[in-house]
Amino acid sequence: MGERDAGVGSHGATVAVGVRCDRTALLVDSPQTVSRAVQVGPEGFAMATTVAGMSKQQLARALGATGAAFGLISVVAPRMVxxxxxxxxxxxxxxxxxxxxxxxxAISVLTLSAQTxxxxxxxxxxxxxxNAIDALTALxxxxxxxxxTTLRAVASSLAYGAAALVVRSMRG
Incomplete structure (x- = not known):
């Protein structure tokens, strides 16, 4: 892959934008991880298409499964939570x-059942x-x-909500 531009993105990852006809790029997340990306628009911004080898759909399902597990534990073992x-x-x-x-x-089912x-x-x-509402109400x-209790609620809500936004921002 020929490089047209390389540098450090605002998220801290090294970004190299390729000049291949399919406009693929690589986001170097760490010395061990390189994620595929695609060029978006004439400005050449790169959007990840995988993170740690997982696609947007796989990451969304993983978040959905995590939320479903948390919900199920909250229903059957509320003392533990x-x-x-x-x-x-x-x-x-x-x-x-x-x-x-x-x-x-119930909300996790939205993500788990998504077809498009x-x-x-x-x-x-x-x-x-x-999760943003949960963080605000905790505060x-x-x-x-x-x-x-407040720190745990705010930290977990912000982390889970931010993960959802990061996955949402990925190119399908």
Whole structure:
């Protein structure tokens, strides 16, 4: 592959844009990982088509499976999840954890059942939006919930939501 331009992208990866007729590029994620990318638009911005050898659809399904597992655990073993987040275990709290879990499980089905890139993007947008709302509500309740619980809730929500946005930004 001939190189037209190479440098460090804003995300810290080395980017090399090829001049082949299919306009493929490589994103060098680390010394061990090189991800395929495609040129988008006349400016030549590269969008990853794989990360760690996984396609957008595979990563979306992995996020969906992770969310479904979290939701299922929240429904069948709410004490475990509540304990992980440092939430006091009460009958009402366990019921709320089950409700939270059923919602996470249902939303994960959007991503797992997606057949087209549009459906995948829609599911990932819902996951990102839900996690942004979760992070905001955790911050709003910080005074009552305590520092440790708030930090765990905000960190996990932001990480999962950001992962959904990164996968959503990939070229199908």
């Amino acid at each position: 509540a304990g992980t987040y440092g939430v006091p275990v009460t009958p009402a709290g366990l019921q709320l954890q089950r409700l939270f879990g059923s919602h996470a499980l 890139e549009e459906e995948t993007n829609r599911g990932l947008a819902v996951v990102a939006g839900m 709003a309740a910080a005074a009552q919930a305590g520092r440790a």
